[in-house]
Amino acid sequence: MTFTMRILTALALAGGASPALAQDSDALVGFNSMKPEVAVALAQAALTQCNNEGYQVAVAVVDRFGQTQVVIRDRFAGAHTVATATAKAWTAASFRTATLELDESIKEGTLSAGIRDIPGALVLGGGLPVQAAGSIVGGVGVSGAPGPELDEACARAGVAAVADRLEF
Numbered sequence: 001m002t003f004t005m006r007i008l009t010a011l012a013l014a015g016g017a018s019p020a021l022a023q024d025s026d027a028l029v030g031f032n033s034m035k036p037e038v039a040v041a042l043a044q045a046a047l048t049q050c051n052n053e054g055y056q057v058a059v060a061v062v063d064r065f066g067q068t069q070v071v072i073r074d075r076f077a078g079a080h081t082v083a084t085a086t087a088k089a090w091t092a093a094s095f096r097t098a099t100l101e102l103d104e105s106i107k108e109g110t111l112s113a114g115i116r117d118i119p120g121a122l123v124l125g126g127g128l129p130v131q132a133a134g135s136i137v138g139g140v141g142v143s144g145a146p147g148p149e150l151d152e153a154c155a156r157a158g159v160a161a162v163a164d165r166l167e168f
Contacts, residue, residue, distance in 0.1 A: 031064065031135070032132060032133070032135060032137055033063050033064060033137055033138070034061075034063065034069065034130065034132075034137050034138050034166070036069060036070070038162050038165050038166070039061040039063075039069040039070045039138065040061075040070050041161060041162050041165070042061055042070075042130070042140055042158045042159060042161065042162045043059040043060070043061050043070045043071075043072045043140070043158060044072065044158075045157055045158040045160075045161030045162065046059045046140060046142055046154045046155050046157055046158030046159075046161075047059050047072050047074065047154075047158075048157075049153070049154045049157035049158065050074075050142065050144070050145055050150075050151075050154040051074065053145070053150070053153075053154070055144060055145040055146065055150065055154070056074040056075070056076040056077040056078075056144055057073075057074055057077050057081060057085070057142050057143060057144030057145055057151070057154065058071065058072065058073040058074065058077045058081035058082045058084070058085040058142070058143050058144055059071070059072050059073075059085055059140065059141070059142050059154070059155075059158065060082070060085040060086040060088070060089045060140070060141045061089060061130075061138060061139070061140050061158075062086070062089040062090055062093050062138055062139045062140075062141075063093075063137070063138050064093060064135075064136050064137050064138055065093075066089075066090040066093050066094055066120075066139070068086055068089075069138065071085070071086060074144070077143075077144045078143075078144055080143070081143040081144040082143075084122065084124070084126075084141070084143035084144075085126070085141040085142055085143040085144075086141060087120060087121070087122035087127075087141065088122050088124060088126045088127030088139075088141030088142070088143060088151075089127055089138075089139040089140050089141030090120055090121075090122075090127075090139060090141070091120075091121045091122050091123060091127050091139070091141075092127035092128050092129045092139035092140070092141065093129055093130075093136060093138055093139030094121070094139075095115070095121075095129075096129050096136050097129065098125075098127065098128050098129070098152065099122070099123055099124060099125055099126060099127035099128075099141075099148075099152075100125030100126070100127075100148055100149065100152050102115070102123050103123045103124060103125055103148070106123060124148055125147075125148025125149055125151055125152050126141055126142045126143055126145075126148050126151025126152050126154075126155060127139060127140065127141040127142075127152075127155065128140050128141075128152065128155045128156065128159060130159055130166070131166070132166035132167065133166075133167065137166065140155045140158055140159060141155065142154045142155045142158075
């Protein structure tokens with residue numbers, strides 16, 4: 001039982017609450033999230049991979065809720081790359097799918113084509129969900145390589161660099 005749940009249970013019992021109310025602590029959920037240093041290591045590894053290939057990019061890492069944790073922009077990366085990388089990371093975390101895969105599955109005329117119209121979503125390769133023990137703990141987006149497949153390859157290198165730290 002977490003500290004918060006213990007406090008809530010103690011308060012409910014101290015106040016003479018009914019047993020049904022004391023059981024309401026089951027209504028709370030817990031989740032895992034990447035520590036900032038893991039998000040930084042992931043972003044740095046993705047940037048290094050792209051640099052090694054000769055690409056100037058931006059890398060963004062978001063938490064499981066799509067909130068930005070880290071953004072790194074290479075000095076010669078285009079002005080658009082920060083916003084694009086962040087949107088790719090948000091989209092991957094939100095839809096729990098690689099953005100390259102999502103792009104291929106929402107072609108014009110399909111039921112899911114409307115995903116392209118969701119504010120903040122960017123369905124362009126280079127975004128990956130980050131998982132730990134089968135749960136989404138964040139997303140990473142890369143923008144600036146000369147193609148979405150290359151952006152995704154750099155994102156994959158970032159995830160691979162911290163994979164051992166995400167297993168629990």
